[in-house]
Amino acid sequence: MCGRFAVTLPPDAMAQLFNAIPANDLPDVPNFNVCPTTQIHVVHDLDGRRLVSMRWGFIPHWYKAPNDGPLLINARAETIAEKPAFRMACRERRCLIPTSGFYEWTKDEDGNRLPWYITRTDGEPLVMAGVWQDWERDGVAWRTCAIVTCGANAPMSRIHHRMPVILPSEDWAKWLGEAGHGAATLMQPAPEDALAFHRVSPRVNSNRASGPELIEPI
Template sequence: MCGRYTVTVTMEELMLHFMLGNSFQYSPRYNIAPGQWIPAIIGSEAADQRRIGELRWGLVPHWSKEEKGGAQPINLRAETVAEKPSFQQLLTRKRCLIPADGFYEWKKSGNVKQPVRFIMKDQSLFGMAALYDTWIQPDGGKLHTCTIITTEPNPLVAEVHNRMPVILPREAESLWLDRSVTEAKKLIPLLQTFPEEQMRAYEVDRKVGNSRYDEADCIEPLQALW
C-alpha cells in the first residue's frame, strides 16, 4: 500500500526533472494523504508536451454509477491491473506519473505504529506509476481522479510493509507517459519492484499519522538513515 507520500521540491525542480511543458500553482507537500488533490503528470506523444496538473487521489472510474458509491481505491495492485479488463483499459489509455521524493509506511511494534519514510539515496525526485480517469457528474461537471499502482516490496520496504509503490526508472518514464503506446504487453513489464540498493529509510515523528498535519518537520529523521 502507498497511503502517504511527499513532494517537497520547488515547481522549477519539478519542471526540470520531468521535462514539463507547463507549470501550475504548487506548494511543497510533506504529508500528502488520500482524498486530497495532488500533482500529476500527463504525457503525450511528444516528451516535451508533458503537462502537470492536479488529480484527486482515490479513483472514481468512468463506469461508476455514483461518485461515492464505489471503493475509490487509492492503490491498485500491479497484478490486478494486468488481469482485469476494466483496469487494463485505463492502463492502455489513462496513465500518469505522480511526482514524489519520499513515501511513508508504518512499522508495527507491539501496539505502536512507527512511521518510516523511504527516499532515494541521492534524495532525488522520482515518479510513481499511476492511472487516472474522468467521471461525469450528474450536473455535467468532470471529476478527475487517480490511483497509484503498487507491487511487491524490495527487502528494504519489506521490513516495514508488504507492498510498495511502483517507482519507474527514469528511462521508463517516457514509455509510460507516451499516449501512442496502447498495448498492455508493452506496459505491464514496467510494473516492477524498484531496487533497494538505490533507496534508504528513516523513522519520522508519529505526527505524520495526522493527515491534516503537513509541515516541514514531518520529514525530519528521528534516527540515522539505514
C-alpha cells in the same frame, strides 16, 4: 500500498524535470503530508507532456458519485490489466506521480503505529507509476488517479509487503507510452539499493499534521 507521501519540489522545477507544460491550478508545495482524495501533481502525455492536478483516488466511470464504492488510491500491478476499474487506464492512460518520498507504517508490540519515511538513496525525486481516469456525473467532473503498486523488495518488506512502482528517468517515456510498448515490464520492485528509510514522528499519523518536521529522522 502507498497511502501518504510528501512533495517538496516546486512546480517549475517539476515541469523542467519532466520537460512538461505546467497547468495553472497546481497544488501548493511544499506539502509534507499528501493524503488521499486531495489534488496532487501528475504528469501525463495526452497531448504532449503536461504537469497537471488530479484527485488522488481513482473514480471508475460507473460510479454514480465519488464515494459510490471503495476509495481506489492504489492499483495492484499483478491485476491492473484485468480489473474492470483499471483495465483501460492501464492500456491508454498511464501517468507519472512525482514525490519527494512516501510514508509507510510498522507496529510495535503494543500495536502503536510507527511511521517511516522512504526516499531514493541518491536524493533525486521519487517518481511513482500511476493510472488516471476522467469521471463526470450531473455536471461534476473530476480527473482522478491511482498509484500502481507491486510486491516489496527485500529491504522494503521489513516495513511493508507492498511498495509503489518507482520509475527511473530512463523509463518515464515507456511508461507514458511515448517509447512504444513494454510498460508492463516496468511494474517491478525497485532495486534493493534504490531506497533509504528512516523513522519519523508519529505526528504524521494524523492527516491534519503539516510541516517539514514530519520527514525529519527521530
